[in-house]
Amino acid sequence: xxxxxxxxxxxxxxxxxxxxxxxxxxxxxxxxxxxxxxxxxxxxxxxxxxxxxxxxxxxxxxxxxxxxxxxxxxxxxxxxxxxxxxxxxxxxxxxxxxxxxxxxxxxxxxxxxxxxxxxxxxxxxxxxxxxxxxxxxxxxxxxxxxxxxxxxxxxxxxxxxxxxxxxxxxxxxxxxxxxxxxxxxxxxxxxxxxxxxxxxxxxxxxxxxxxxxxxxxxxxxxxxxxxxxxxxxxxxxxxxxxxxxxxxxxxxxxxxxxxxxxxxxxxxxxxxxxxxxxxxxxxxxxxxxxxxxxxxxxxxxxxxxxxxxxxxxxxxxxxxxxxxxxxxxxxxxxxxxxxxxxxxxxxxxxxxxxxxxxxxxxxxxxxxxxxxxxxxxxxxxxxxxxxxxxxxxxxxxxxxxxxxxxxxxxxxxxxxxxxxxxxxxxxxxxxxxxxxxxxxxxxxxxxxxxxxxxxxxxxxxxxxxxxxxxxxxxxxxxxxxxxxxxxxxxxxxxxxxxxxxxxxxxxxxxxxxxxxxxxxxxxxxxxxxxxxxxxxxxxxxxxxxxxxxxxxxxxxxxxxxxxxxxxxxxxxxxxxxxx
DNA sequence: GCCGTTTTCGGCCCGACTGTTTTCAGTCG
Numbered sequence: 277x278x279x280x281x282x283x284x285x286x287x288x289x290x291x292x293x294x295x296x297x298x299x300x301x302x303x304x305x306x307x308x309x310x311x312x313x314x315x316x317x318x319x320x321x322x323x324x325x326x327x328x329x330x331x332x333x334x335x336x337x338x339x340x341x342x343x344x345x346x347x348x349x350x351x352x353x354x355x356x357x358x359x360x361x362x363x364x365x366x367x368x369x370x371x372x373x374x375x376x377x378x379x380x381x382x383x384x385x386x387x388x389x390x391x392x393x394x395x396x397x398x399x400x401x402x403x404x405x406x407x408x409x410x411x412x413x414x415x416x417x418x419x420x421x422x423x424x425x426x427x428x429x430x431x432x433x434x435x436x437x438x439x440x441x442x443x444x445x446x447x448x449x450x451x452x453x454x455x456x457x458x459x460x461x462x463x464x465x466x467x468x469x470x471x472x473x474x475x476x477x478x479x480x481x482x483x484x485x486x487x488x489x490x491x492x493x494x495x496x497x498x499x500x501x502x503x504x505x506x507x508x509x510x511x512x513x514x515x516x517x518x519x520x521x522x523x524x525x526x527x528x529x530x531x532x533x534x535x536x537x538x539x540x541x542x543x544x545x546x547x548x549x550x551x552x553x554x555x556x557x558x559x560x561x562x563x564x565x566x567x568x569x570x571x572x573x574x575x576x577x578x579x580x581x582x583x584x585x586x587x588x589x590x591x592x593x594x595x596x597x598x599x600x601x602x603x604x605x606x607x608x609x610x611x612x613x614x615x616x617x618x619x620x621x622x623x624x625x626x627x628x629x630x631x632x633x634x635x636x637x638x639x640x641x642x643x644x645x646x647x648x649x650x651x652x653x654x655x656x657x658x659x660x661x662x663x664x665x666x667x668x669x670x671x672x673x674x675x676x677x678x679x680x681x682x683x684x685x686x687x688x689x690x691x692x693x694x695x696x697x698x699x700x701x702x703x704x705x706x707x708x709x710x711x712x713x714x715x716x717x718x719x720x721x722x723x724x725x726x727x728x729x730x731x732x733x734x735x736x737x738x739x740x741x742x743x744x745x746x747x748x749x750x751x752x753x754x755x756x757x758x759x760x761x762x763x764x765x766x767x768x769x770x771x772x773x774x775x776x777x778x779x780x781x782x783x784x785x786x787x788x789x790x791x792x793x794x795x796x797x798x799x800x801x802x803x804x805x806x807x808x809x810x811x812x813x814x815x816x817x818x819x820x821x822x823x824x825x826x827x828x829x830x831x832x833x834x835x836x837x838x839x840x841x842x843x844x845x846x847x848x849x850x851x852x853x854x855x
Numbered sequence: 856g857c858c859g860t861t862t863t864c865g866g867c868c869c870g871a872c873t874g875t876t877t878t879c880a881g882t883c884g
Contacts, residue, residue: 301867305856338857376873378882413875463884476884502883504872509883519884521871534869539884546868551860557869 277348279313279320285348285357286310286341291369292360294379295386308336311540315598317798318767324349367393374423375501384409398424422499426511434516435756436823437786439465439472442496442516446477449494455486458528462535463519466592468826470756470789474509474517478535481522491520527559529577534558540597541590548585548601561585593829598797612834614808616825618841621650622818624695624718624749624781624809629674630655631663633814636681636690642815644688650844652691652716653678657705659697660722666694668710675713689844691715695749700724702738704745711744716851718781720749721762729763736764740772746851747807747839748773750783750790757787766795767802774803777853779839782808784824785817796831805850807839 290306293299312335313320323330324346331342348354371382371394385391388409389400397420400406407417434442443461450456456479460466463476481487488508492500501509501517509519523531534542534557542556549556555564560575561584574580579589587604591613594600603609625639626632632639636653643651655674656665666674675692682690693716697705704711704719711717719739727735739745751769752761773780780799783790788811791799796806808824810817828838835841842850 299856302856304867308857336857340856376882380881411875411880416874419873474884502872507871509872535884537884539868542884543868550868555869559870 283310317794365392433471530575541595623652650689652693654693659705698739702735718747770799784820793830
């Protein structure tokens with residue numbers, strides 16, 4: 277059983293217990309454990325094989341949940357879960373995904389109307405039998421109908437870049453009105469998560485009710501979910517949910533923290549505040565006297581609030597309750613967290629010679645315009661037929677062209693490279709005599725994604741032991757919406773990369789983000805180094821560098837961890853693997 | 856069910872919006 281399967285069972289137990297009306301803290305415990313398991317870069321099963329007691333090191337997993345995990349890993353089943361599920365019809369829990377419908381009402385529907393699944397619920401709405409129940413009414417029924425409709429359309433999470441696009445359009449719209457004084461994007465978009473559920477925007481305004489009216493009247497808006505004095509939510513065309521919250525200048529920092537999250541980060545901060553006889557909410561940080569009297573201590577900026585909690589400002593990308601609060605309290609946050617301006621070049625680019633849409637000359641010019649000090653042209657090797665990948669002969673001619681272009685242009689260095697395929701057996705797709713002529717060799721898997729972990733790991737090890745390989749491109753091979761990561765002993769591979777001086781790529785393509793933040797952080801802790809590449813096939817795709825930087829920041833990477841922050845001379849030395 | 860710079864027991868973040876109600880429960884983030 278993998279982490280996702282274990283976590284989803286715990287989530288489902290949480291749902292079932294909630295409907296049964298169990299202790300809310302018990303429910304919360306299951307969900308917290310599930311979330312923490314999802315956030316682990318390692319498989320719990322691997323942890324278990326090494327040393328079963330390591331399961332206790334997962335936060336939120338105590339004696340009881342450990343036993344349940346052990347049962348799942350050793351038998352592939354969980355008796356407690358199976359007996360619990362017997363109490364509910366199949367498809368029952370899908371209804372919890374409907375916006376505005378929670379466990380209490382769901383329980384009521386089941387008991388009073390024998391509703392078993394979404395189809396039953398839809399029927400009940402149509403027949404208006406729902407609105408006759410106590411505590412329900414016509415508006416509630418209509419809302420539920422709409423929620424079912426949206427659910428069926430498949431409203432889900434968006435890729436970071438798509439969410440950013442919608443957010444930017446919204447901000448541009450809001451800025452056209454003089455009611456808005458200050459606008460900030462918050463939520464998981466500000467934290468740079470690879471997918472974003474809803475888009476949170478915080479604003480300081482001159483007139484709250486006018487601001488809310490203007491927001492709700494947005495041309496993109498399809499449906500208003502909620503509209504209050506300080507908070508509104510709308511659904512926009514395409515299915516994304518936008519939340520607008522307004523805050524006064526004196527509370528703006530506290531509101532930004534609240535609205536940026538993560539939820540787990542906020543909860544921990546509030547708990548720390550409570551221990552110190554303080555209270556944190558979206559209006560500020562307050563001291564609380566014995567008599568319950570509150571006095572505001574700060575709220576204007578995030579920095580002020582963190583300071584009153586006894587810690588420095590924490591960058592949004594780190595706010596996941598993954599050790600950043602403890603690090604901040606101990607003064608051990610990363611000192612030089614990577615920034616976009618640290619990036620001096622892009623080392624994975626395709627051109628017309630294979631499947632790119634741009635000439636070498638044009639992409640060099642554009643890179644120079646962007647202020648890059650160097651780039652590498654890395655086209656495909658012959659195995660990738662569909663991309664018209666190059667054999668040794670074409671490659672060497674291509675290298676000669678690149679050398680000439682590099683010599684003809686000043687102010688930017690153009691490295692000649694390749695993205696060479698790793699074949700099924702771990703050999704590379706090109707002979708060493710050709711690879712030897714290159715400045716940089718990127719190795720990548722583009723086929724045989726479904727090998728089992730042992731074979732896939734052996735394949736990778738063989739490739740990484742080729743002395744000409746400098747970079748492992750998009751190591752997990754996943755595509756966020758369509759392809760799961762390959763099965764790989766990531767720990768072993770990261771250690772080998774560290775040992776062999778092979779840089780791990782953070783591929784910034786919106787569908788990839790590969791390595792992801794969690795693997796990246798794990799690899800850093802194992803001593804590996806990184807390179808952030810767009811894998812651009814045209815000019816516009818060069819813009820994606822920012823998603824790699826934000827992912828690196830989420831992984832706590834610093835400037836020194838990243839190859840393409842080095843000056844050209846240092847970079848060439850760093851690529852040297854020695855004979 | 857978890858957890859400990861007060862605690863191995865008694866806590867567990869905090870507030871906004873909605874709809875159906877006249878004071879609040881349910882839901883959400």
